[in-house]
Amino acid sequence: MLDHAARYPDKTARPTHILWNGLAVTTADCFSVPIKGVVKIEILSKNSNIAQGIDLKIEEGAVCLEGGEQVRLLRTWADDRYEDTVEYPYHSASGRLCVWNVYKVHVPNGETRDEKWTGNAGFWIESIDNYQRIYHCSSGCDDPPNFESLLFRLTVVPFASDDSA
Numbered sequence: 001m002l003d004h005a006a007r008y009p010d011k012t013a014r015p016t017h018i019l020w021n022g023l024a025v026t027t028a029d030c031f032s033v034p035i036k037g038v039v040k041i042e043i044l045s046k047n048s049n050i051a052q053g054i055d056l057k058i059e060e061g062a063v064c065l066e067g068g069e070q071v072r073l074l075r076t077w078a079d080d081r082y083e084d085t086v087e088y089p090y091h092s093a094s095g096r097l098c099v100w101n102v103y104k105v106h107v108p109n110g111e112t113r114d115e116k117w118t119g120n121a122g123f124w125i126e127s128i129d130n131y132q133r134i135y136h137c138s139s140g141c142d143d144p145p146n147f148e149s150l151l152f153r154l155t156v157v158p159f160a161s162d163d164s165a
Contacts, residue, residue: 025145026122035093036091038087040086040156041154042084043150050139052104055075055102057072124147
């Protein structure tokens with residue numbers, strides 16, 4: 001993907017994906033959703049040797065957490081200490097949601113940092129319908145890319161009173 005960005009420095013002319021073994025691979029997925037609804041993330045499988053997760057960004061809105069806190073960016077880790085499924089209401093004035101995978105990288109000084117969009121990071125999308133997708137992710141640490149390193153399903157359920165998008 002870094003080569004792809006270098007080949008197409010003008011973002012407006014850059015294709016949104018690269019082809020990898022016939023699959024359209026990208027580093028982020030942004031799509032239209034109802035203005036209000038519930039977003040559900042289900043971890044389907046993961047490579048436990050790499051700490052991985054999902055970032056969910058609500059454009060012009062927020063995810064509403066249980067305690068009432070609202071966050072524009074929700075990070076969910078695929079970790080055995082946590083449930084495999086999370087579900088939260090959201091609102092978005094623009095009706096746009098973006099998602100990408102994240103992972104932890106161990107750097108030479110001994111520190112660990114969260115990264116996205118580096119190395120061989122990316123995913124291909126199995127679209128079930130307008131509001132349900134399965135993401136087949138490779139972390140930036142996978143060499144060669146392994147698009148079965150993290151699999152998750154994202155489902156958007158519109159509120160009954162809102163059928164826009």
